[in-house]
Amino acid sequence: MQGVEKKSLRDTYGAILAEIGEKNPNVVVLDADLSSSTRTSIFASKFPDRFFNMGVAEQDMISTAAGLAAGGKIPFASTFAIFASGRAWEQVRQSVCLSNLNVKIAASHGGITVGEDGPSHQALEDIALMRVLPNMTVIVPCDANETAAATRKIASTYGPVYLRTSREKFPLIIGKDEEFHIGKGRILRHGSDVAIIACGIMTSKALDAAQKLEEEGISAGVVNMPTIKPLDKDLIIQMAATTGAIVTAEEHSITGGLGSAVAEVVCESEPVPVMRVGMKGKFGSSGKPDELMDYYGMSAASIVEAAHKAVALKNEPARNGRAR
Amino acid sequence: MKLVNDAGELRKIARDLRVDILKMLAASGSGHTGGSLSAIDILTALYFGRMNHGPNIPKDADRDIFVLSKGHGAPALYAVLANCGYFDKSHLGTLRQLNSMLSGHPYSPSTPGVEVSTGSLGQGLSMANGIAMALRLDKRKGTVFCMMGDGETQEGQIWEAAMTASHQKLDNIVGILDNNGLQIDGWVRDVKGIEPIGDKWRAFGWDVIEIDGHDMPAILSGIDKAVAVKGKPCLIWAHTVKGKGVSFMENKASFHGLTPTQDELAKALVELSTT
Numbered sequence: 001m002q003g004v005e006k007k008s009l010r011d012t013y014g015a016i017l018a019e020i021g022e023k024n025p026n027v028v029v030l031d032a033d034l035s036s037s038t039r040t041s042i043f044a045s046k047f048p049d050r051f052f053n054m055g056v057a058e059q060d061m062i063s064t065a066a067g068l069a070a071g072g073k074i075p076f077a078s079t080f081a082i083f084a085s086g087r088a089w090e091q092v093r094q095s096v097c098l099s100n101l102n103v104k105i106a107a108s109h110g111g112i113t114v115g116e117d118g119p120s121h122q123a124l125e126d127i128a129l130m131r132v133l134p135n136m137t138v139i140v141p142c143d144a145n146e147t148a149a150a151t152r153k154i155a156s157t158y159g160p161v162y163l164r165t166s167r168e169k170f171p172l173i174i175g176k177d178e179e180f181h182i183g184k185g186r187i188l189r190h191g192s193d194v195a196i197i198a199c200g201i202m203t204s205k206a207l208d209a210a211q212k213l214e215e216e217g218i219s220a221g222v223v224n225m226p227t228i229k230p231l232d233k234d235l236i237i238q239m240a241a242t243t244g245a246i247v248t249a250e251e252h253s254i255t256g257g258l259g260s261a262v263a264e265v266v267c268e269s270e271p272v273p274v275m276r277v278g279m280k281g282k283f284g285s286s287g288k289p290d291e292l293m294d295y296y297g298m299s300a301a302s303i304v305e306a307a308h309k310a311v312a313l314k315n316e317p318a319r320n321g322r323a324r
Numbered sequence: 325m326k327l328v329n330d331a332g333e334l335r336k337i338a339r340d341l342r343v344d345i346l347k348m349l350a351a352s353g354s355g356h357t358g359g360s361l362s363a364i365d366i367l368t369a370l371y372f373g374r375m376n377h378g379p380n381i382p383k384d385a386d387r388d389i390f391v392l393s394k395g396h397g398a399p400a401l402y403a404v405l406a407n408c409g410y411f412d413k414s415h416l417g418t419l420r421q422l423n424s425m426l427s428g429h430p431y432s433p434s435t436p437g438v439e440v441s442t443g444s445l446g447q448g449l450s451m452a453n454g455i456a457m458a459l460r461l462d463k464r465k466g467t468v469f470c471m472m473g474d475g476e477t478q479e480g481q482i483w484e485a486a487m488t489a490s491h492q493k494l495d496n497i498v499g500i501l502d503n504n505g506l507q508i509d510g511w512v513r514d515v516k517g518i519e520p521i522g523d524k525w526r527a528f529g530w531d532v533i534e535i536d537g538h539d540m541p542a543i544l545s546g547i548d549k550a551v552a553v554k555g556k557p558c559l560i561w562a563h564t565v566k567g568k569g570v571s572f573m574e575n576k577a578s579f580h581g582l583t584p585t586q587d588e589l590a591k592a593l594v595e596l597s598t599t
Contacts, residue, residue: 028461052457052492060484063447067454070432070440073461075454091481094444095451099432 001171001204007144009165010108014039016151017076017106021047027155030065030077032058037167038078038108062088062105066095069102074155080114081107081123081164085130093133096160100135103160106151110140110164111251112279112296113201113289122284123164128256130162131229137161137182138228140250140258142203143170146226149180157182164200166251168289171204173224185232187239191221194307194314195239195246199225199258202249202277202298209249209303220307228258233265240270245310247275249303251293254278273313275306325371325378325408331540337407338368338540339596342569344403344416346592349583352419355428358566358579360400362504362537363471366562369543370469371404374551379409382436388466389439389455393448394473394502395429396581401438402426410437446479448472449499453488456497467551471500475507477518483528489557490529498550499530499559502537504566506577525559537562570595 021027021043028050035041035053044051054061058079065075077084084107085092096103107126114122130138137159141147147165154161173188185197189210198206203224210220223239225232240246246266248259259276266274279296293299328334341364349355367390371377375388392401399419406413411425418424425434429443439455442448452470459466476482489497501521509515518524522532531553535546543562550558566580567573570592573584584592 028457050461054488055484055491057481057484057488059447059481060450060488063450063481063485064454064457064488067440067451067456068458069454070451071455071458071462073458090444091447091450094441095447099441 001208004171006169006171008169009141009144009147010039010167012144012147013106013108013151013165014042016148018042018046020152020155021050024074024155026072026074028052028068028073028075030054030061030075032056032061032079032083034079040078058083058088059091062091063095065103066101074102074104076104076106078106078108080121081110081126082121085123085126085162089129097133097135100159102158104154104163105161106163106165108165109167111166111200112284112292112298113166113168113251115167115289115292116286118286119283124253124279124284125256126164127228127250127252127258128260131256131261135160136229139182139226140164140199140228141226142200142224143173145172145174145176145178146180149178150226153180153182166201168201170201173204173207183227183230183232185223185225185235187221188224189222191219192243193219193245194311195221195223195243196249196303196307197223197225197236197239197246197258197262198249199228200251202251205300206249206303208300209307212300212304213307218307218311225258228261231261231265233269236262236265237270240266240272244272245314246272247277247303247306247310249277251298252278254280273310275310277302277306327374328372331544334368334373334540337372338365339599341368341403341407342596343593344407345399346584346589348399348403348416348419350586350589351417352421353583354420355399355583356396356581357583358506358573358576359394359397359473359502359504361568361570361573362564362566363397363502364400365538365540366471366500366502366543367400367404369540369547371408373544374547375469376466379437382410385462386465389468391440391448391452391455391468391470392430392442393452393470394445394476395443395448397471398428398430401430405435405437408437445473445476446481449482449485450488452497453485453492453494456494457492459496460494466496468497469500470497471502474501474503474505474512474518474521475515477501477521478516486525486528486530493555494557495554497557498547499557501559501561502564503562504564506566506575506580508577508580510577522561525561529556531556531558532561533558534561535563537564538568569599
């Protein structure tokens with residue numbers, strides 16, 4: 001998306017968190033020694049009594065957040081996505097989700113755009129890990145404005161949430177004052193040949209890909225799907241029914257994330273070809289974010305290629321047992 | 325709840341609770357006998373002798389709160405809660421059954437009086453800290469009591485939480501170590517030794533009060549002293565006996581996760597009726 005303003009999701013999260021803290025004295029914030037990176041430092045400096053730095057102890061942080069929620073608080077716990085979802089997974093399951101406690105896990109540095117820190121710090125499994133948990137809501141905003149709206153919305157909605165933001169600045173796509181609706185996707189561009197369903201940074205790349213496809217004579221729709229769980233099944237079924245071919249795009253493993261979630265719905269309700277763009281069964285490596293996205297096949301060009309395949313599959317002559 | 329201060333009276337209550345625990349476990353055919361019996365005297369002292377709580381004020385903002393981090397001691401907690409009136413005693417016979425309100429490990433959504441869900445070892449102290457931090461922010465006077473197993477202190481998260489409590493200077497939390505010396509695979513000292521455990525807690529910034537966890541006056545005064553500690557968290561280091569109260573269950577690792585047969589139940593009840 002050339003020429004479009006870019007803005008940081010984590011900066012926005014930090015600023016909105018401080019704004020929410022002003023309005024709601026029950027909001028408390030925890031971090032695990034990464035407050036300057038996750039931007040919870042803004043809240044910490046404004047409300048030191050309601051900020052708890054738990055040190056390098058993510059498991060303790062999540063269970064402590066659960067205790068604060070049991071005590072009537074609205075805790076936002078932040079660290080890098082890999083540690084929040086991976087290191088502390090069992091605490092998220094046992095301490096938070098099992099009792100449906102009102103803990104908001106706001107993880108920054110999701111995906112491969114973490115870049116230079118390398119594979120140990122690149123969360124490419126977090127959406128899958130969080131999506132399997134009962135009671136959990138999983139949100140992956142596509143830009144800073146959506147991050148702001150989602151942060152406000154989850155603060156006023158009961159229940160455990162995993163909100164994934166990023167280290168990098170993403171192009172602005174969503175309007176500044178648009179409300180966030182948990183569990184709702186949105187059509188950003190209409191198309192009749194194929195539908196691209198994306199979240200996070202891949203939404204902007206999907207729009208780029210759709211533009212390119214149009215130049216090639218393929219009409220591609222684009223859906224921004226910020227809530228991975230609960231998933232907007234109606235919209236997915238509608239897209240499958242009207243286009244007959246789906247491409248998913250996520251900055252995450254193609255196993256278990258948005259692509260899998262969409263495929264589950266499509267297979268059960270409106271079987272059409274689904275091609276998944278994302279990390280294909282590998283760990284990442286160090287490098288510049290844009291380089292890595294291209295290298296590992298998470299670019300607009302990868303989406304274009306997947307769209308071609310999906311459309312070709314759709315148009316194959318009917319075979320025995322195939323619906324279309 | 326109206327509290328009992330007489331140690332003899334509390335001992336009688338604990339004996340009756342042991343009977344409930346054994347009947348409950350014999351009926352369910354699965355569950356943790358040894359660790360329920362090692363914990364029950366302390367639980368009795370807390371719920372019947374000291375804690376500000378009750379089924380009439382289950383969500384009172386100033387109540388004291390108990391967290392059973394060693395969640396496998398659930399039968400002891402259920403016996404206590406039923407006898408405090410949080411739910412009808414008839415439910416004790418449904419332990420671990422489908423659609424029972426009494427899950428194998430404490431599960432707060434289904435059991436009145438259970439404050440948080442536990443069972444995966446090591447997480448309860450962190451949750452108890454979180455509750456204590458919330459109480460302090462709201463300037464509430466309640467104390468949070470958190471009981472841990474000794475084998476449980478092999479979990480790294482216990483020590484993360486121990487650091488948190490002392491760093492946050494939480495003096496409204498009281499840890500209780502049910503030091504019965506046994507875990508599933510045998511003696512704690514053989515599986516993976518935790519000594520010197522008292523020194524470890526002191527080194528992590530806690531006051532430590534060492535007691536005999538079956539001596540009712542010692543338990544009561546230990547709780548009183550622990551609650552009075554200011555500026556830092558306090559641990560009641562309770563020396564206990566796994567299977568306490570039933571001779572053939574005492575100090576037997578096999579009774580960690582084993583329940584009494586009908587024969588064993590009958591023998592145990594005879595023993596308890598003469599104490």
